[in-house]
Amino acid sequence: MSSASHYSLRPIAIAHTPFAEKFAIPRQPSLAPSVQGELELLPPYDDARAVAGLEQVSHIWLTFVFHQTLTNHDKPHLQVRPPRLGGNEKLGVFASRATHRPNNLGLSVVELLEVRPGRLLVGGLDLLDGTPIVDIRPYVPYADHITTAKNDIAAAPPPLIRVDFSPTAEQQAQQHGARLAQPLQQVITQCLAQDPKPAYQNPTPEREYGVQLWDLNVVWHYPSPERICVLRLEPVSNE
Template sequence: MAVHLEPVHIEPIGVIHTCFKEKFGIPRQPNLAAKAPGMLEFFPEFARPEAVRGLEQFSHIWLVFVFHKVVKKNGKWSSMVRPPRLGGNKKVGVFASRSPFRPNPIGISCVRLEGIESTPKGPVLHLTGVDILDQTPVLDIKPYLPYSDRLDTARDGFAPAPDNKRCQVSFSDMAATQLQEKEKAIPNLMPIITQVLENDPRPAYFDAHLPNLERDIRTDVPQENRVYGIRLFDFDLKWQASGNKIRVLSLDPV
């Protein structure tokens, strides 16, 4: 039976600024990098103090946002995706995943609300635990309600627990010196970097616990020799990996 639906107009209410300047390196779920900061600024039409009145009583909020940098292959969506949690090789239905490659590129994240700042341009939300690309449009905000949003009897499919394959992160002497200088302007920078890298941002098809003789199938470069880069804040984080050990090489200005 054909159903006629009136067009739905959805307008972003604001934009979120985060430390993640590119998609590579963003944690695959919220709160995996608990210190990762974000700041939500409202667009003028929605920058009304009364619109967030009472929100300060909640410790966490849901953000509904747009995956604005997702490019669909041939302009089409796929009904099957390869979740990183399954190694990037097994497929599941797109609606059984949190993949950004969806019919409608809408995402949700539950993040910590650290505070609400009053500014001449309206309220600004300060957040942590974000897993969202910088400059992402936000569609809506809803308070997190533990009594209904946390369901102790819920089934968790192919992701029954956090991924325990944590990487050990260390810093070179150069990186440690640069880090000390940058922490004067960026609080909690060491735990932010550590939490991002602990979760192993490398492509899902690479298992950090396999022997180091594995080569990158795209470049034929031994994994332990490859230098990775992640754009964070105003610098390029350079690092190398060997098995489940990651060493930060430098924090280079962009």
């Protein structure tokens, strides 16, 4: 029996998503169903034979690498501070889905929207742009959906916060959404409704937050603790 202690993984695809930074990415897949992206299959898996039959599948499992949260194996994370628990309470790494994994691997189930030559169009993404994909598997409802499953740590989806748009931001979202061919206002709403700021922060109405989606900087503030208002969408400079 082999007792190899190291294994080599290589990407079979690269994810192209709206998320240029980790801030405001949905904390679980499918929480922002309007978010779409593409998986660019890499050689030799860009061959049509690799995805033959996949058009019969509605959802797929993605195994990926947290390439911007690499683990220092000399200082492993045995405990983490999940955002779901406010960012202050510690939990064992294996009891959470924190990005600090022993081998930097993540797992998400996403909707398969279209199978194209060398590319898969998917929805409900929670992946950073450029994420390396190391495996793709079909979701099997009768085996993967366990009706008796429970998780007392996260028994229900996180509560959503109200998201409004200023007249300027609404107009900009419509214009840029048409340019990008994306439901931009829906994407912004679904991502921000999960309240991406750290739970321990109590921002004043004067404080502005921002995140890059595609080539836009989305700027918002908190008029009250229970409400977000998107102020404007600013094109990101390439300089």
